Amino acid sequence: MSNPTPVVFPAVFVASLLVAARERGIELEGFLRAAGIDPQMSLDQEHHVTADQYAALLRKLIAGLDDEGFALFSRKLRRGSFALMVRSALASGTLVGALYEFTHTLRLLQDDLNPILLDDGRHVRVELHFTTPEVQARHFAHELLVRLIWRVMAWLEGGRLRGVRIDFAFPPPGYAGEYPKVFPCELNFSAPVSAIWFDSQTLQAPVRRDISLLRDYLDKALLDLLVPTIPTRTSDKVRVYLRVEHARRSAWPDLEQTSAALHCSASSLQRHLAQEGASFQNIRDNLRRNWAIYRLQTTQLPIPVLAEELGFADSASFQRAFKRWTGQTPGQVRKGV
Incomplete structure (x- = not known):
């Protein structure tokens, strides 16, 4: 049964998603219409789109651009890149090993980013070090990569893994109050480097998924990347x-x-x-x-x-x-x- 009260987001999230494609001169009206979003609507904090519309836009952009990076990066993340990263993570025995393999594969696929995995014994964190200033300046790139890492790790763990903290290397935007819908954990803005933190001991646990579950996960992954489980307790x-x-x-x-x-x-x-x-x-x-x-x-x-x-x-x-x-x-x- 569908939720009678759809999850909605300020349309400014759409503007953030599309900023790199607009910079490249890509015509976007058709993508918006196909996702059920009025191209004439102001993409600001006062207007909203549903989570389903946003997820549909993500799918349309990936299919139309053949780019799971939404034109954010110098080199396309062609369709299948995400699946390849998850497959590499599934080959690991522990969650921390899976995190290493996932970020290592991401580094191989993308020239603009050097994700660094650090473990101080209490926390494991992934720092996002960008090598291209133009990409680093795109806040959505930080948001997408952090969300990508967290939700994949949560799926591998069995669905309950929480991030300890997320750092963003940019000041809080005007719509920062909406971030908890997408990033429901401790948030720290204006940090020296964007990063996601996990409990070190938790990541010593085994990977609880296997390759047989991958296809079903990939079918749902876009919505999962966008919308966390809505708190009910x-x-x-x-x-x-x-x-x-x-x-x-x-x-x-x-x-x-x-x-x-x-x-x-x-x-x-x-x-x-x-x-x-x-x-x-x-x-x-x-x-x-x-x-x-x-x-x-x-x-x-x-x-x-x-x-x-x-x-x-x-x-x-x-x-x-x-x-x-x-x-x-x-x-x-x-x-x-």
């Missing part, structure tokens, strides 16, 4: 909201702010969370704990400043909470004890 909705607000405002909303954003009372939100075996405080504290560990390990930010960043009244309150969360002091985590 209250706890997931709370996590998404807190991550989005932290990415947008560097703040951690409280229970009242969160319940208002989810259009319910604080008591109702607490009741729904309890039915799922969760609590608002635990969800919020787990997110703050993860962020604190990341900041301690990757920056020299003074503890009082970090405490304020996490919403604590003072350094002592933060240090007590951190010891409760992790069994260690912030100083021990920073030193790698």
Whole structure:
């Protein structure tokens, strides 16, 4: 049964998708019409397209241009390139091995990009290092590649894999509030390099898919690349909201702010969370704990400043909470004890 309330996106996402093709002088009106999108519609934040229309446009462009890279790159990613990358990943025994094979094959197929795989023992990340300034300047190239890597890895894992964080090497666009529909995890803009982060231990797990499932996956892959599973559990909705607000405002909303954003009372939100075996405080504290560990390990930010960043009244309150969360002091985590 189809969802009676279709998932929609601002039409500015379409404009971002088409920018490289327009630069190359490719006639796009026919592609838009074929996807059910009015070519005269303003492709801005005020107008919207459905996920099905967007996916149809992706399919039409790939077929018409013979390019799974949507004219973004100097050399076409001809039809079949994506399948080749997934096949190479399927040959690996572990998820981290699959990630290496996938990015290695991408590097072989594309001259404009040098994806680098790094593992610090806690997180595995793929950094997107572009070799062509024109391609690096196209934000959609960053978005597409990050999404591609994440959704393929999630499929190989069995469908539940979450990214720890996504970095984008450009400032937040005016429609950044819509990003969680496509990138439902911690987002960091204006980073030195675009990257996607995974939990290192999670990626030691075996690949849970095999070649027999590939054809069915490829049939659905475009929509999967675009639209994540829509959060239905209250706890997931709370996590998404807190991550989005932290990415947008560097703040951690409280229970009242969160319940208002989810259009319910604080008591109702607490009741729904309890039915799922969760609590608002635990969800919020787990997110703050993860962020604190990341900041301690990757920056020299003074503890009082970090405490304020996490919403604590003072350094002592933060240090007590951190010891409760992790069994260690912030100083021990920073030193790698």
